[in-house]
Amino acid sequence: GFIVGSVSKNSLIDGSNIADGDVLVGLASSGLHTNGYTLARKIVFEVMGLDVLDEFPGTDRTVGEELLTVHRSYLKMLEGPLNAGVVHGLAHVTGGGIPGNLPRVLPRGLGAVVDRDAWPVPRVFQTLQEAGGVDRSEMDRVFNMGVGMLVVVAPGDAAAINDAAREYGFESWTIGTVGAGSEVSLR
Numbered sequence: 781g782f783i784v785g786s787v788s789k790n791s792l793i794d795g796s797n798i799a800d801g802d803v804l805v806g807l808a809s810s811g812l813h814t815n816g817y818t819l820a821r822k823i824v825f826e827v828m829g830l831d832v833l834d835e836f837p838g839t840d841r842t843v844g845e846e847l848l849t850v851h852r853s854y855l856k857m858l859e860g861p862l863n864a865g866v867v868h869g870l871a872h873v874t875g876g877g878i879p880g881n882l883p884r885v886l887p888r889g890l891g892a893v894v895d896r897d898a899w900p901v902p903r904v905f906q907t908l909q910e911a912g913g914v915d916r917s918e919m920d921r922v923f924n925m926g927v928g929m930l931v932v933v934a935p936g937d938a939a940a941i942n943d944a945a946r947e948y949g950f951e952s953w954t955i956g957t958v959g960a961g962s963e964v965s966l967r
Contacts, residue, residue: 793862795869795885795932802868802932804882804892804956805941806899807857809928811849815875816923820847823912837911838903846904854929857948861931861941869932873924880921882930882964891961898955902926920966932958 812820824830824843836846861867869885871878878894886892896916905926909919919925931941938954945952 791862793867793870795887797868798885798887798890798932798958799868799934800890800959801935802958803935803938803954804894804958805931805933805938805945806927806953806955807854807929807931807945808852808899808951809873809902809924809926810852811902811904812847813851813874813924813928817847819912819914819922820908823908823914828911836904837907852928852950854950857944857950858931860944861933861937864940866933866937866940867931868934869930871930871932873927873930875922877920877923877925878927878930879964879966885930885932886958886964889960889962890958891963891965892956892958894956894964894966896920896966899926899951899953917966927955930955 824847828837830836830843832844833842835841836843839846858867858870871881871885873881882892882894902925905919905923908914908923909916914922933941942952942954
């Protein structure tokens with residue numbers, strides 16, 4: 781699937797306002813969202829031998845319910861910060877995970893350091909990693925690992941993003957910083 785929208789040119793969030801010292805606020809995903817299903821299916825159905833109606837380990841939900849949790853929309857939560865002009869960049873964490881999606885919004889000459897310990901990895905990803913014997917770097921490239929959207933803001937605006945997230949019932953965390961360089965590093 782896809783989504784089509786329109787935006788006036790002066791309202792476009794293209795990452796050009798991202799600066800050295802900006803921070804990354806991660807907005808919680810609701811699950812797998814729309815990526816990683818090939819690997820998830822292989823692990824759940826072939827390796828673990830589960831059926832879609834079986835209980836997903838560590839939850840009170842079926843495999844189908846856990847894997848097909850509806851993709852969260854961040855639009856309403858982001859409207860206030862976007863209208864206030866505090867958002868320097870947005871990265872939707874889809875296939876490629878954080879290391880594959882964050883570089884797309886960073887201007888030339890800027891990279892980022894992401895603290896993997898800054899947010900809790902949801903049980904679904906822990907189970908897939910453990911049962912599938914998948915190393916963390918591969919998990920980071922395939923799945924969102926619990927962060928569905930990255931919001932890049934000046935350090936003084938991170939609290940406003942976190943407050944807006946809480947207001948809409950989303951968890952959020954300040955998970956990294958932007959700095960000189962060209963790589964996105966997860967540590």
